Each structure stands twice: as structure tokens, then as C-alpha cells.
Amino acid sequence: MTDKLDGGCACGAVRYRLGSAPLFVHCCHCRDCQRQTGSAFVINALIETDRIALLSGSPVPVAMPTDSGRPHDIHRCPACQTAMWSDYGRRPALRFVRVGTLDDPAALPPDVHIFTRSKLPWVALPPTAPAFDVYYDVKALWPAASLERRRAILG
Ligand SMILES: [Zn+2]
Numbered sequence: 001m002t003d004k005l006d007g008g009c010a011c012g013a014v015r016y017r018l019g020s021a022p023l024f025v026h027c028c029h030c031r032d033c034q035r036q037t038g039s040a041f042v043i044n045a046l047i048e049t050d051r052i053a054l055l056s057g058s059p060v061p062v063a064m065p066t067d068s069g070r071p072h073d074i075h076r077c078p079a080c081q082t083a084m085w086s087d088y089g090r091r092p093a094l095r096f097v098r099v100g101t102l103d104d105p106a107a108l109p110p111d112v113h114i115f116t117r118s119k120l121p122w123v124a125l126p127p128t129a130p131a132f133d134v135y136y137d138v139k140a141l142w143p144a145a146s147l148e149r150r151r152a153i154l155g
């Protein structure tokens with residue numbers, strides 16, 4: 001993997017490298033993600049926090065209001081405010097890395113589309129892509145190796 005999974009913010013102050021492939025990649029079409037990105041969806045690569053090597057800079061957490069009431073902190077570049085990754089539910093060992101910040105965002109295509117009930121009507125998904133109105137059964141979709149890694153950090 002190494003430098004194939006490098007990324008950074010818009011101004012260049014924050015640079016990072018993912019130490020391995022992620023656990024799973026979400027494309028989320030919920031209203032929160034649409035508002036927070038100003039776009040149609042967000043693409044999040046779920047990965048253990050200790051597999052994100054900061055090469056420069058230090059993102060700062062910003063607490064977001066959510067429809068669900070569950071805590072959501074977006075970690076942003078302190079200089080240009082680019083959203084680098086999220087912490088959903090204040091779980092320090094797990095990060096949701098914004099795939100659009102990778103130097104090569106095509107490296108991590110979505111494994112699942114979620115909250116498609118609010119998907120914008122002109123977004124066409126590949127017919128074979130797993131897609132769910134709301135959320136999905138992690139144990140049914142994740143590869144065994146990812147479930148094992150998840151157990152190691154979340155129990
Ligand atoms: Zn920046």
C-alpha cells in the first residue's frame with residue numbers, strides 16, 4: 001500500500017498516509033453528509049486511527065450537530081479547514097477518512113451505498129453496488145478480516 005494511499009488537505013499543511021487498506025468504504029447519501037460537504041454524498045474509508053500516519057500538520061476536531069443525536073466530530077486542517085476524517089460516536093480508535101482527500105481518490109471505491117433514501121435523483125449507482133435505504137448489516141457485508149480488525153479495536 002504505502003504511498004498509494006497518501007492524502008492531504010487543500011492548503012498542503014496536513015499530509016497523511018494510510019498504513020493499509022481500509023476496513024470498508026461507505027458512500028453515504030444522508031442529509032447530514034450532503035449538508036456538511038455541500039454535495040450529493042460523502043465517501044468515507046473506515047480505518048483504525050493508528051493506521052493513519054500524520055506526515056505533517058494536525059487536524060482539529062469540530063463537533064457537528066446530527067439528526068441522530070450521536071456525537072460526530074469532523075477533524076479539519078486548522079489552516080484551510082478541509083475536512084480530513086470523522087469520529088462518529090467518539091470512538092477514538094476508529095476514523096472515517098474522507099476519500100476525496102486522497103491524492104488518488106479512485107484507489108478506494110465504495111463497498112456500500114447507505115442512506116439512499118435521500119440520494120439525489122440524478123445520481124445513478126452501478127447496478128451491482130450494494131445499496132441500502134438506511135444502514136446495513138455490518139456482519140453480513142464486511143470481509144472476515146475486516147470484522148476481525150474491527151473486533152480488535154471496538155471489542
Ligand atoms: Zn490545509
Ligand SMILES: [Zn+2]
Pocket residue numbers: 028029030031032033034115
Ligand atoms: Zn451520511
